[in-house]
Amino acid sequence: MKKVVMMILEDCPYCHRAFAMMEELCLRHPEYKRVEIDVIDEEKEPERIKGYNYWYVPTYFVGGKKLLEGVPTIEAVENVLKAALE
Secondary structure (H helix, E strand, O other), rough: OOOEEEOOOOOOOHHHHHHHHHHHHHHHHHHHHHHOOOEOOOOOOOOHOOOOOOOOOOEEEOOOOOEEEOOEEEEEEEHHHHHHHH
C-alpha cells in the first residue's frame, strides 16, 4: 500500500467535501478503509508541507506523486484511494 498525504485547510469547503466523498466511498467499498491518509493542515503545520509542490487544497499525494489538487470529484477521490491500494 502506498502512503497518502492530504493537504487541507480547516475552513476550506472543498476539503470538507473531499472528506465526505471519502466517507461515502468507504461505505460503498470497504477495502478503501484500509488506506491510511496523513492529513496535514497547512496553516497549523507549515513545516510539514515543505517540499510539496501544490497551490490549492485539498491536494492528495500518493507515493510522493500528486494525483489530485483543488476541487474534488468523487471519481478523482476514488482514483486516489485506488492508487494507494495498488
